[in-house]
């Protein structure tokens with residue numbers, strides 16, 4: 001296992017479409033191990049393969065640090081509801097911004113044995129799944145941020161502050 005270099009905002013690899021995984025090879029398994037290690041090392045709750053420079057449809061998510069989920073070729077099957085909250089990305093360290101997303105998603109994905117599964121998530125898990133799957137299509141949360149990005153720890157401006 002090894003910690004890989006996380007590609008930062010502005011790196012063109014983050015804007016590319018990733019390819020479907022057809023077969024899980026020993027190299028794919030090594031990539032998956034490294035992605036988990038890299039995510040935990042950076043205190044992230046999700047990481048997508050393009051963030052370590054690999055254009056494959058693979059992402060890892062763990063919103064509790066106790067429930068690692070590997071998703072190969074994930075696809076959102078259903079979504080509903082709405083949530084708005086602060087969101088960050090390991091490719092934009094130290095930054096966050098408010099994003100509105102579905103509050104519920106159902107996602108189909110494949111595991112390392114290429115067996116199909118479905119996962120349902122709400123709130124933070126739903127947010128992380130949507131964020132990571134968008135990475136696989138070359139999209140970053142910055143496209144959806146309401147207002148400006150903030151530094152992590154900075155207060156969100158209240159409505160009163162934004163009035164004259």
Ligand SMILES: [Zn+2]
Pocket residue numbers: 088089090091131135
């Ligand atoms: Zn991200």
